[in-house]
């Protein structure tokens with residue numbers, strides 16, 4: 001029996017009387033690549049922020065890496081990595097400074113940080129850019145660096161909120177190579193994307209509609225269930241049923 | 248007269264050390280829907296910023312609607328709409344306030360041009376009292392587009408307008424661009440989505456600041472020089488590693504549930520042979536088909552050749 005690393009039951013988030021996340025329940029298994037899809041405004045980022053220990057749910061329960069999202073936010077943060085939709089690196093720090101900064105946040109000893117940082121810069125092929133400001137790097141490079149930084153402290157789970165948004169087809173594939181490598185090393189991947197070919201690369205996929213999880217299965221079974229040729233169509237069928245007039 | 252002209256434009260940064268735009272020349276016809284396609288850092292945003300008069304080129308000349316981008320910047324600013332890739336809204340203003348602000352800025356009203364933005368705006372209208380900073384990523388993109396359109400520009404520059412926008416809304420968005428085009432608005436758009444690139448009348452493939460080719464998507468696809476196969480098997484990752492490690496493989500990359508592959512030499516490979524060859528190597532549930540390249544294949548090939 002695979003180990004559960006995320007357990008989420010009836011998780012709900014309200015902003016005033018607007019229900020952004022509406023009683024969602026699911027489990028994520030260790031080492032799994034778990035795709036979290038949904039239309040704009042469906043509630044993906046909101047749910048993800050709760051699971052990352054960055055905001056409190058209004059009701060329901062969830063445990064991440066065995067820690068409670070109400071009472072153990074700090075433990076959650078130490079055991080996960082998070083790449084946010086907007087901000088993930090300091091644009092006005094250099095590549096090396098960013099790595100060292102985030103390594104420091106997770107309390108790794110400086111020597112260890114230096115060693116891993118050098119390795120990382122080499123594997124990413126960023127040796128020539130190490131002293132450049134992150135703001136000057138092309139988006140795809142930034143995203144690869146941000147991902148590496150998010151798993152630098154070897155978290156048990158990494159949450160990726162649209163990591164490939166705006167990234168070109170070649171760099172996007174390189175990014176997914178990195179995801180696979182991380183998953184193979186036992187890190188659980190929780191990822192959102194609006195690229196439907198990327199949905200195919202996930203072990204299981206959820207589709208959120210209007211704050212609810214409307215579907216959850218492997219891409220193959222979802223395609224079968226919705227009699228669709230590809231995930232694009234699956235998404236279309238589900239999202240078209242959205243009531244929330246905001247997208 | 249062309250709506251947009253770039254004539255040997257060059258732009259460098261960091262005292263000439265980084266060349267963002269390298270001797271680029273191209274023309275966009277009035278009413279054309281023109282795509283600027285290239286990898287991150289290819290120089291697309293610099294091109295947009297030069298055309299919208301926000302950035303000065305070092306060499307060459309550029310004009311929009313016959314106005315020079317350096318000398319006649321005022322005339323240009325009133326006639327074009329620009330949606331920068333990065334978020335361009337006032338985070339503390341509400342949805343409605345942002346739209347009103349941009350309308351006022353250009354001396355118009357929301358009512359006057361509402362039909363232009365209706366389809367997209369209706370989707371975020373229920374949240375018109377929400378501050379822009381609290382919208383989801385894709386909702387912000389939709390609002391930004393409405394703001395760029397509200398003064399009914401003659402030329403519209405859209406820098407990755409659908410990044411972060413969901414599949415369903417992207418289709419609606421492009422339907423809207425077609426409508427704008429029908430009204431005679433010239434559109435220059437960049438996008439990382441290859442399914443959108445094929446919706447443009449012509450595209451320029453740009454890399455490292457240089458134009459690699461300018462043509463209709465169809466013609467670009469037609470020049471794909473190799474036999475292309477789509478392959479899948481029960482264990483897709485073993486298949487990928489096996490194929491990548493094989494010396495006969497020229498290129499092999501993921502493509503949704505399939506891998507796309509081309510070979511060195513072997514000009515008469517047929518799907519049947521390929522299937523048997525893979526089965527001999529212990530792959531199960533192998534499916535092989537020979538396919539026509541898509542624009543994404545052309546793009547990947549071009550990027551890997553460079």
Ligand SMILES: Nc1ncnc2c1ncn2[C@@H]1O[C@H](COP(=O)(O)OP(=O)(O)OP(=O)(O)O)[C@@H](O)[C@H]1O
Nearest residue numbers: 015020040041042043044045046381382383384385
């Ligand atoms: N702090 C907040 N106050 C009020 N409403 C909010 C707040 N944060 C999010 N929302 C609303 O909750 C809904 C869900 O937003 P969320 O960012 O989770 O969507 P998403 O699924 O990540 O969408 P996208 O694909 O566009 O990123 C949206 O309607 C959003 O405007």
Ligand SMILES: [Mg+2]
Nearest residue numbers: 044045085384
């Ligand atoms: Mg989001």
